[in-house]
Amino acid sequence: MTYNNQLPDDVRASGKPPYILAHRGCRELAPENSMASFDLALEQGAQALETDLHITKDRQIVCFHDDTLDRMTDDKGDVRDKTLAELQQLSLIGGNGTENYPPQRIPTLDEFFTAYKDRAYFLLELKAPSWTTQADIELLYEVFKRHHVIDRLTVASFGHDILDAVHQYAPDISRGPISLFNLIPSAKYPLLGVWYPNLFLNPLYVWMCRRRGQFFAPLDPTPEPRLRYYLWLGVDFVLTDNPAKTIAKLNEIRAN
Numbered sequence: 001m002t003y004n005n006q007l008p009d010d011v012r013a014s015g016k017p018p019y020i021l022a023h024r025g026c027r028e029l030a031p032e033n034s035m036a037s038f039d040l041a042l043e044q045g046a047q048a049l050e051t052d053l054h055i056t057k058d059r060q061i062v063c064f065h066d067d068t069l070d071r072m073t074d075d076k077g078d079v080r081d082k083t084l085a086e087l088q089q090l091s092l093i094g095g096n097g098t099e100n101y102p103p104q105r106i107p108t109l110d111e112f113f114t115a116y117k118d119r120a121y122f123l124l125e126l127k128a129p130s131w132t133t134q135a136d137i138e139l140l141y142e143v144f145k146r147h148h149v150i151d152r153l154t155v156a157s158f159g160h161d162i163l164d165a166v167h168q169y170a171p172d173i174s175r176g177p178i179s180l181f182n183l184i185p186s187a188k189y190p191l192l193g194v195w196y197p198n199l200f201l202n203p204l205y206v207w208m209c210r211r212r213g214q215f216f217a218p219l220d221p222t223p224e225p226r227l228r229y230y231l232w233l234g235v236d237f238v239l240t241d242n243p244a245k246t247i248a249k250l251n252e253i254r255a256n
Contacts, residue, residue, distance in 0.1 A: 195220070199229070
């Protein structure tokens with residue numbers, strides 16, 4: 001199978017690959033998955049935003065990484081056991097950079113798209129145990145349609161059952177698996193992401209993706225030591241916890 005992947009014109013016009021994919025925003029300097037973190041990432045020059053999605057008890061979609069609230073908030077318990085109103089009373093006190101910002105709260109996917117839908121490409125990781133039913137996927141699809149962003153995103157997951165559910169109930173959504181170990185790229189998906197050591201074990205991995213027109217992004221949120229190799233491979237996106245640091249290193253490499 002071959003793909004005719006196309007990024008939006010505004011993303012392609014912003015520079016040449018690899019495009020900067022901000023991992024939970026600029027999580028090295030601001031509370032991850034907060035609006036402050038996403039704002040900072042775009043200010044630093046990121047062309048794409050990565051975030052993680054959960055469904056609340058009252059079936060709202062929020063941007064939050066962990067299954068539980070313990071690490072990142074002033075509360076405990078599972079995200080799926082809280083209503084949106086309960087979650088938005090919490091402050092994001094974990095992670096980095098909290099001292100530099102006013103209290104941040106957990107954003108909804110609607111808020112995320114309202115702020116950024118014309119400013120970036122999106123990689124949305126669907127977190128288990130949600131996202132395996134028709135109701136889950138249709139809820140997500142309605143948000144995409146409401147904000148007119150279906151052509152600006154890929155949904156990703158470690159769970160192939162989740163990606164299969166997306167394909168079954170919303171087949172026009174771009175999908176991509178995330179893998180810790182996978183030496184041969186699957187032809188099943190338009191975007192692939194694997195943990196970066198796989199690219200040293202199989203240096204032809206990205207070449208195989210490019211032959212099929214697939215996008216590729218290494219799973220490597222601190223990519224600076226390996227950027228020269230990624231440029232040589234021809235990856236489409238570079239994941240990073242700090243877009244400014246990654247862009248500065250890319251510019252240094254290209255200048256020499």
